Amino acid sequence: MKKGVQLITYPDSLGGNIKELKDVLHKHFSGLFNGIHILPFYPSSGDRGFAPLTYFEVDSEFGTWEDIAGLGGEYDILADLMVNHISRKSRYFQDFLKKGRESEFSSYFLTLDKVWEDGNPVTADINKMFLRREKPYSAYTVGADSKEELVWTTFGKEDPSEQIDFDINSIAVRQMFVEILKHFSQQKINIVRLDAVGYVIKKLGTTCFFVEPEIYGFLDWIQSVAKPLGIELLPEVHSHYGIQYALAERGFWIYDFILPYRILEALLTKKSANLADYLKNRPHKQFTMLDCHDGIPVKPDLDGLVDSKDAKELVEICLSRGANLSKVVSEEHKSESGFDVHQIRGSYYSLLDCNDDAYIVSRALQFFTPGIPQVYYVGLLAGENDYEKVEKTGEGREINRHNFSSDELEESLQKPVVKRLLALIRFRNQYDVFDGDFRVRETDDTMNLFWEKGDLKASLHVDFRENKAVIQYLDPIKNGIIIQMDV
Numbered sequence: 001m002k003k004g005v006q007l008i009t010y011p012d013s014l015g016g017n018i019k020e021l022k023d024v025l026h027k028h029f030s031g032l033f034n035g036i037h038i039l040p041f042y043p044s045s046g047d048r049g050f051a052p053l054t055y056f057e058v059d060s061e062f063g064t065w066e067d068i069a070g071l072g073g074e075y076d077i078l079a080d081l082m083v084n085h086i087s088r089k090s091r092y093f094q095d096f097l098k099k100g101r102e103s104e105f106s107s108y109f110l111t112l113d114k115v116w117e118d119g120n121p122v123t124a125d126i127n128k129m130f131l132r133r134e135k136p137y138s139a140y141t142v143g144a145d146s147k148e149e150l151v152w153t154t155f156g157k158e159d160p161s162e163q164i165d166f167d168i169n170s171i172a173v174r175q176m177f178v179e180i181l182k183h184f185s186q187q188k189i190n191i192v193r194l195d196a197v198g199y200v201i202k203k204l205g206t207t208c209f210f211v212e213p214e215i216y217g218f219l220d221w222i223q224s225v226a227k228p229l230g231i232e233l234l235p236e237v238h239s240h241y242g243i244q245y246a247l248a249e250r251g252f253w254i255y256d257f258i259l260p261y262r263i264l265e266a267l268l269t270k271k272s273a274n275l276a277d278y279l280k281n282r283p284h285k286q287f288t289m290l291d292c293h294d295g296i297p298v299k300p301d302l303d304g305l306v307d308s309k310d311a312k313e314l315v316e317i318c319l320s321r322g323a324n325l326s327k328v329v330s331e332e333h334k335s336e337s338g339f340d341v342h343q344i345r346g347s348y349y350s351l352l353d354c355n356d357d358a359y360i361v362s363r364a365l366q367f368f369t370p371g372i373p374q375v376y377y378v379g380l381l382a383g384e385n386d387y388e389k390v391e392k393t394g395e396g397r398e399i400n401r402h403n404f405s406s407d408e409l410e411e412s413l414q415k416p417v418v419k420r421l422l423a424l425i426r427f428r429n430q431y432d433v434f435d436g437d438f439r440v441r442e443t444d445d446t447m448n449l450f451w452e453k454g455d456l457k458a459s460l461h462v463d464f465r466e467n468k469a470v471i472q473y474l475d476p477i478k479n480g481i482i483i484q485m486d487v
Contacts, residue, residue: 001035001076001190001191001232001372002034002035002075002076003034003372003429003432003434003435004033004034004035004372004428004429005032005033005034005367005372005373005374005375005425005428005429006033006034006035006036006037006076006078006287006372006373006374006375007025007029007032007033007035007036007037007374007375007377007380008036008037008039008289008292008293008374008375008376008377009021009036009037009038009039009376009377010038010039010048010049010293010377010401010403011038011039011041011059011062011063012061012062012403013377013401013402013403013404014377014404014409015406017061017062017063017067018038018041018058018062018063018067018068018071019063019067021038021071022067022070022071024409028409028413029422031426031429032422032425032426032429033075033375033425034075034076034429035075035076035077035078035191035372036071036075036076036077036078037078037079037191037193037374038068038071038077038078038079039080039293040052040079040080040082041058041059041062041063041068041079042054042055042057042058042059043057043059044059044087045087045088045089045162046087046156046158046162046163047155047156047162047163048293048401049080050080050082050155050163050195051085051086051087051088051089051156051162051163052082052086052087052090053086053087053089053090053091054090054091055081055180055183055184056180056183065187068187068188068189069187069188071188072187072188072189072190073188076190076191077188077189077190077191078189078191078192078193078234079184079189079191079192079193080192080193080195081177081180081181081184081192081193081194081195082163082195082196083166083168083177083194083195083196083197083200083222084154084155084165084166084168084195084196084197084199084200085153085154085155085163085164085165085166085196086163086164086166087162087163087164088140088160088161088162088163088164089162090164092105092108093105093108093109093164096108096109096142097140097141097142098142098143099142099143099144100142100143100144100145100147100149101143102143105172107167107170107171107172107173108166108167108170108172108173108176109151109152109164109165109166109167110151110152110165110166110167110202111149111150111151111152112137112150112151112152114167115152115202115204116204119150121135121137121150122204125204125205127330127331128205128206128207129206129207129208129209129330130207130208130209130300130330131329131330132154132155132199132329133153133154133155133156133157133161133329134329136152136153136154136208137150137151137152137153138150138151138153138156138159138160138161139151139160140160151164151165152164152165152202153165154196154199155196165199165202166200168200168201168218174221177222177225178225181222181225181226181229181231182229184229184231185229185230185231189231190230190231190232191231191232191233191234192226192231192232192233192234193233193234193235193236194219194222194233194234194235194236195236196236197215197218197219197235197236197237198210198215198235198236198237198238198239198243200215200218201214201215201218209239210237210239210243216250219233219235219247219250219252220250223252232253233252233253234252234253234254234255234287235247235252235253235254236255237254237255238257238297238300238301238342239300239301240300240301240303240304241257241258241301241302241303241304241305242304244257244283244301245283248283248285248286249283252285253285253286253287253372254283254285254286254287255286255287255289256282256286256287256288256289256369256371257297257301258278258282258297258301258302258305259278259288259289259290259366259369260289260290260291260296260297260348261296261297261298261301261302261306261314262274262275262278263275263290263362263365263366264296264314264318264348264351264352264362265310265314266365266447266464267352267358267361267362267464267467268314268317270445270464270465271444271445271464272442272443272444272445272446272447272462272464273442273444275365275447276440276442276447278305279369279440279449280440282370284370284371284438285371286370286371286372287371287372287373287374288366288369288371288372288373288374289366289373289374289375289376290348290362290363290366290375290376290379291347291348291376291378291379291400292374292376293376293397293400293401294326294343294345294397295325295326295342295343295344295345295346295397295400296343296344296345296348296351297342297343298311298315298341298342298343298344299328299334299335299339299340299341299342300328303335308335308336308337308339309337311339311341312339312341315341315344318344318346318351321346321350321351321353321385322346322350322385322387322399323344323345323346323350323351323385323399324345324346324390324396324399325341325342325343325344325345325396326341326342326343326345326396326397327340327341327342328340328341328342345396345397345399345400346385346399346400347378347379347383347384347385347386347399347400348362348379349379349382349383349384349417350384350385354382354384355467356382356416356417356420357466357467357468358467359382359417359421360417360420360421360424360469360487361462361464361467361468361469361487363375363379363421363424364424364460364462364469364471364487365447365449365460365462365469367424367425367427367428367434368434368449368451368458368460369449370434370438373428375421375425376400377404378400378401378402380418380421381404381408381409381412381413381415381418382412382415382417382418382421383400383402383404383412385399385400386398386399386400386401386402387399389401389402420487423487424487427471427485431456431458431473432453432456433451433452433453433456433457433458433473434451434458435453436451436452436453436454436456437451437452437453438450438451445463445464445465446461446462446463446464447460447461447462447464448460448461448462449462455474455476455480456473456474456476457473457474458471458472458473458474459471459472459473468486469486469487470484470485470486470487471484471485471487472484472485473485
């Protein structure tokens with residue numbers, strides 16, 4: 001993978017399609033990003049692309065494979081593979097609905113008789129599971145005789161769900177994943193995010209989330225398929241940080257789902273200790289972010305790291321600034337105090353009360369943290385909470401999924417805070433020190449991050465009381481003169 005900052009965007013959020021996205025990148029952000037995570041661009045029946053019908057087509061509203069490959073010639077391309085589920089409108093599940101167990105695709109899906117011997121769900125088992133909806137299955141009418149089949153469905157507000165879980169032990173499903181990865185490689189996609197991979201193993205007596213050791217068997221298998229194709233895998237796992245660290249120890253790239261909260265906490269409390277302790281001990285092989293299409297993780301990602309009382313106070317501040325929340329469903333997986341916030345949803349700029357200085361400090365901290373930084377398109381333009389879209393759709397996550405028109409894009413690019421951010425991104429990309437040696441030093445309300453690589457040195461000084469950040473770096477072209485840059 002190329003070093004440097006990556007962009008996260010929907011295919012239609014910066015321009016109406018992938019071709020227009022490429023034009024926007026050339027016109028406004030030339031040389032700014034080394035990679036692009038294009039959120040699901042496949043035909044889909046829901047969840048803004050995360051209920052795909054197939055991975056072998058590009059939604060015609062977004063463009064073609066030629067458009068994807070064209071971007072792949074200039075950038076690292078990160079694409080999603082929802083290894084846990086597919087749309088109920090996919091040809092695979094539609095055939096199952098029509099023919100039932102006689103369908104050639106019947107083995108693709110996890111009917112409940114594969115979990116419970118008699119096919120009847122047991123409440124005591126379900127109570128142990130980490131649930132994303134009230135029950136982990138849906139009832140469908142299948143076959144010529146209109147028989148009811150109970151099928152595992154981890155996600156979906158609808159009942160029956162729009163997203164149907166795969167049986168990843170099925171030989172046919174595994175072969176489909178092989179064909180998908182081969183196809184991605186041909187289209188110049190070189191990073192694949194394994195979306196919802198933590199849910200693929202269903203085993204009674206467990207949470208049915210990141211079930212060890214079985215999950216490692218699946219990950220090692222799919223890694224063995226991807227590696228010869230030149231594809232890096234990025235497992236997407238929202239869970240206790242110990243699980244993330246275990247993945248890192250096995251050589252996988254992981255997401256830094258802790259950093260967004262820790263930076264927000266430091267800026268709101270004006271104290272550096274928790275963030276500094278984290279930066280000193282985290283694995284370096286991570287993708288970093290502050291914002292994304294979902295929200296800022298809280299539970300279970302920070303379980304054991306954050307006191308529920310402190311977390312509740314931070315959440316209350318965010319709510320006062322317009323955020324909404326997603327909650328933990330299972331009673332067993334809430335904290336003892338009843339704290340149940342899964343994610344805080346809102347634009348990062350809004351959560352910082354639209355304070356330009358605080359926002360730039362947050363990005364400077366992200367860019368000086370070891371790893372590959374990703375900037376979400378709303379954050380790139382210092383976008384604010386989109387309450388109208390939430391009200392229109394009834395979906396809380398839409399608060400941070402605003403699509404920018406050409407006029408809005410042009411207007412956003414004139415904001416001083418956006419200009420400062422673009423300058424910061426350019427520095428992060430151009431100064432080749434960020435894969436060297438890293439260290440942290442802090443006082444109560446300040447922090448210094450240091451990088452050193454050969455003759456190159458760079459430091460970031462942050463004053464949390466004043467929301468002020470200063471970068472100093474040695475300029476080798478100017479005989480090692482120290483350059484100071486107020487960000």
